[in-house]
Amino acid sequence: MSFDADVIIVGGGLSGLSAGITMAREGLNTILLERGEYSGAKNVSGGRMYIHSLLKLVPDALEKAPLEKPITKETYLMFCENNKKISFSFEEKGKRNSYSVLRAKFDRWLANEAENLGLLISYSTNVYNAYREHEGITLETDKGALKAPIVIDASGVTSVVFRSLGLRNFSPDKWMLGVKEVVKGNGLEREEGEAITVVNAIKGAKGGGFIYTNKDTLSVGFTITFDSIPKSEKPAKDLVEEFREKMGIEGEVLEYSAHAIPYYGYKNLPRLYDKNVIAVGDAAGFLINDGFTIRGMDLAIASGMVAGIAVKKLVESRNYENTEIYYKMLEESFILRHLELAYNRFSVINSSLSLYPDVICKVLSDMFTVSEDRRTLISDALIRLKESGITLGKALDDLRKVVL
Amino acid sequence: MIPLLKRLGLNTYDVDSTSHIQVDTDKCVQCVGKPCTISCPAGTYEASPDGKIIVHYERCLECGGALVICPYGAIKFRFPNGGVKYKYG
Numbered sequence: 001m002s003f004d005a006d007v008i009i010v011g012g013g014l015s016g017l018s019a020g021i022t023m024a025r026e027g028l029n030t031i032l033l034e035r036g037e038y039s040g041a042k043n044v045s046g047g048r049m050y051i052h053s054l055l056k057l058v059p060d061a062l063e064k065a066p067l068e069k070p071i072t073k074e075t076y077l078m079f080c081e082n083n084k085k086i087s088f089s090f091e092e093k094g095k096r097n098s099y100s101v102l103r104a105k106f107d108r109w110l111a112n113e114a115e116n117l118g119l120l121i122s123y124s125t126n127v128y129n130a131y132r133e134h135e136g137i138t139l140e141t142d143k144g145a146l147k148a149p150i151v152i153d154a155s156g157v158t159s160v161v162f163r164s165l166g167l168r169n170f171s172p173d174k175w176m177l178g179v180k181e182v183v184k185g186n187g188l189e190r191e192e193g194e195a196i197t198v199v200n201a202i203k204g205a206k207g208g209g210f211i212y213t214n215k216d217t218l219s220v221g222f223t224i225t226f227d228s229i230p231k232s233e234k235p236a237k238d239l240v241e242e243f244r245e246k247m248g249i250e251g252e253v254l255e256y257s258a259h260a261i262p263y264y265g266y267k268n269l270p271r272l273y274d275k276n277v278i279a280v281g282d283a284a285g286f287l288i289n290d291g292f293t294i295r296g297m298d299l300a301i302a303s304g305m306v307a308g309i310a311v312k313k314l315v316e317s318r319n320y321e322n323t324e325i326y327y328k329m330l331e332e333s334f335i336l337r338h339l340e341l342a343y344n345r346f347s348v349i350n351s352s353l354s355l356y357p358d359v360i361c362k363v364l365s366d367m368f369t370v371s372e373d374r375r376t377l378i379s380d381a382l383i384r385l386k387e388s389g390i391t392l393g394k395a396l397d398d399l400r401k402v403v404l
Numbered sequence: 405m406i407p408l409l410k411r412l413g414l415n416t417y418d419v420d421s422t423s424h425i426q427v428d429t430d431k432c433v434q435c436v437g438k439p440c441t442i443s444c445p446a447g448t449y450e451a452s453p454d455g456k457i458i459v460h461y462e463r464c465l466e467c468g469g470a471l472v473i474c475p476y477g478a479i480k481f482r483f484p485n486g487g488v489k490y491k492y493g
Contacts, residue, residue, distance in 0.1 A: 035483060036489070037418075037489060040490070040493050041489045041490055041493075042466060042483075042487075042488070042489075042490065043490065043493045044467075044490060044493050045493070102492045102493055103490075103492075103493035104490045104491055104492050104493035105492075105493075106493075107493070124485070126483055126484075126485050128482045128483070142485045156468070157468055158468040158471055158483075160483075163471075170471050170472045171472060172472040172473065175468075175469070175472050177443070177445060177467060177469055178467075179445045181411075182492040217492070226443060226469060226472050226473060229439070229442060229443045229473075230437060230439050230442055230443065235441075235442040235443075236442060236443050236444060236445040236469075237408045237444070237445050237446065237447045238405065238408075239445070241405045241406060241411075242405070245405065253406060253411065253414065254414065254491075254492065255414055255415060255490065255491060255492045256411035256412060256414055256415065256465075257415070257465060257488075257490055257492070257493065258445040258446065258465040258467040258469075259465075259467045259468070260467050260468040260469050260471075260472075
């Protein structure tokens with residue numbers, strides 16, 4: 001049986017390119033198939049990358065990668081009933097840990113780096129089916145069939161390879177919709193970048209809004225779990241406009257985009273490997289939301305790099321079924337560790353986050369109000385919790401999960 | 405609020421000659437809530453007066469949501485060969 005390559009990567013986003021770069025450096029015979037006319041043509045992300053993984057992949061990335069601004073200011077904004085709102089900011093000037101990015105630019109640059117290392121990328125190549133054949137995987141594309149003994153599924157959340165092999169069972173509560181606009185700049189006077197996270201901006205929507213400052217533009221977006229869209233006060237097509245107007249952001253809108261986001265959490269991750277196939281990045285469901293950080297891109301790059309090394313071992317041993325080694329390597333990396341660490345906060349954010357802003361706003365309103373009636377902070381909080389139908393036990397349990 | 409079609413018009417599309425989305429409209433006739441009409445960020449699915457769904461596949465932003473928004477499994481979706489081309493992403 002002849003194969004077209006030792007390994008085929010499906011998808012030329014961050015995870016696929018990171019796998020490709022790693023394997024090109026290891027001298028493996030690799031083909032990468034990208035659906036877009038160029039890498040990034042089909043990608044959308046909120047737009048903030050924690051760069052530690054990137055610096056492992058491309059050590060001099062800070063000098064040459066098309067990053068936007070270093071994020072050195074974090075702002076949280078929570079809307080509550082009757083026009084009350086809470087906000088707070090944390091600033092750390094000079095910090096260089098995360099950057100705003102625009103993926104159409106960024107991925108194109110990374111693909112160029114990969115090609116310079118000798119990676120073969122076939123653009124405008126749409127993989128729409130995959131099946132097992134002759135101890136390998138056959139991929140059906142609009143340009144014909146391609147076969148390899150090992151395939152890396154880097155095709156994003158819809159994971160076409162695993163899905164075609166019957167290894168995915170999607171549900172609307174485990175995916176989020178992200179809608180986004182890129183807006184020509186205002187509010188960009190600050191030289192370093194800012195990230196604004198917004199809670200409860202749209203009633204009924206399980207999710208939140210974000211704003212990142214880029215060099216000349218703002219990334220303005222809203223995320224929502226697919227199962228809560230019918231309960232939201234606005235349909236999907238109006239979410240980002242409603243959010244932009246609520247935040248008072250004006251300026252020319254340059255692009256309107258949308259993308260599904262994996263939102264599984266550590267304990268609900270989908271299959272990450274099977275005989276002859278490995279999933280990386282969004283296709284593996286690697287996303288972390290721990291209330292402080294929302295991350296997928298560093299996990300995509302790191303999982304691609306791990307996959308590249310795992311595949312090298314498979315090719316050397318000629319045992320293409322032993323993909324469990326990829327999982328073992330993931331366990332040893334920060335990837336699964338961080339996903340596990342975040343899981344408690346992730347589950348509280350998903351199950352009860354929307355319950356608390358109104359309670360907190362009521363308590364703050366009480367504390368900032370002077371009348372003859374006045375309670376201690378703790379007794380006021382207990383009364384307001386009870387009014388909102390949250391038992392003390394639940395509040396303490398959520399608090400424990402958030403802190404631990 | 406900028407109308408949807410105007411916003412979609414900001415993007416570059418290379419529209420395929422045939423639709424990459426098929427809807428089993430017999431199932432749609434039975435569907436009361438028609439969640440696809442509110443869950444698609446591109447307004448791809450439109451209810452017609454006879455209870456069926458009209459697909460404006462050329463609007464698709466390729467978010468992938470079509471794989472989870474229909475509770476009856478009436479939407480058959482694969483990514484188009486052409487489609488949307490993001491400049492910022």
